[in-house]
Amino acid sequence: MSESTRMVELKQQEEELVFASFDNHDAWRLGSLIANHAISSGHGLAIDIRRHNVVLFRCVLPGATSDQEDWIRRKSASVLRFEHSTALLSERFTDYDPTQGGWLAPEEYTLAGGSFPIRVRSAGVIGAITVSGLSSDEDHQQVVDGIRNYLKTVAPS
Template identity: 40%
Template sequence: MNSIDPEITARLELMQQEEQELVWDTFNSETALQLGLHLTQEADHRSQAVTIEITLRGHRLFLHAMEGTHPDNENWIRRKNNVVNYFGSSSWHTALRLRSENKTLEKDFDLSESDYVLAGGAFPLILKGEGQVGTITISGLPDEEDHDLVTSGIRSFLEH
């Protein structure tokens, strides 16, 4: 019988918990601006260069590419967002879950790697009482670092 690594299981449970905790009462373009600036400051404080995008109901409300990023980061963001919108969980959560189940986007879901990518950094924008209404995405770091920056940034923003 194939057993899943207990570390992966614990990480998947933690990510599921994040998606239940990091929920918004309200969200609008002003919130997106303030959150985007907050995430930019977080990255700057860590000396990390990232591209940040926030969408609400298919409308891009915030996009910022920090000095040292690459235009290709926007393509990574698009592909990560597609994963969040398709699976309804963070892109890193989905990536780890599918890897632990030995599944791929192309073979198991008929999703093209030109439009979808199993990489960290995209997080669902979840409104209380509504569910997912958008995405909050970071690109430019290794998978887990993109994920950790977006989730810790959302958490610290929500706590203020």
């Protein structure tokens, strides 16, 4: 059985978007980059960057709702558990949603797109960056574009 084009794309993103290192300053710069892009695009987003349960960056822009807090918590929990983006997990679990079958508690996890692993070369996944406020695909794209731009302009390897 061959993988879907979307699955291949999502796996390539995770292979491509790897940091040489990542600290609190990187979280601030990356989060600010995504926030500034959202502001210029008129998007009301909530943005969260965490190293497991420690929040390194948080921004809630005008237009975001209180629901985004819950979405961020659940999306990032999924990334930290499986070490893959929620978009990839959603694509992988097309036939079975583990949050609906008793495996994962739906109040704790979601497969909605918009959370992406912070993967550091030679260290693995050390955290998650999550955006909430648009559609799942748009949230995912905000994160991917932000990381890609950050790696090209701010923290080239």
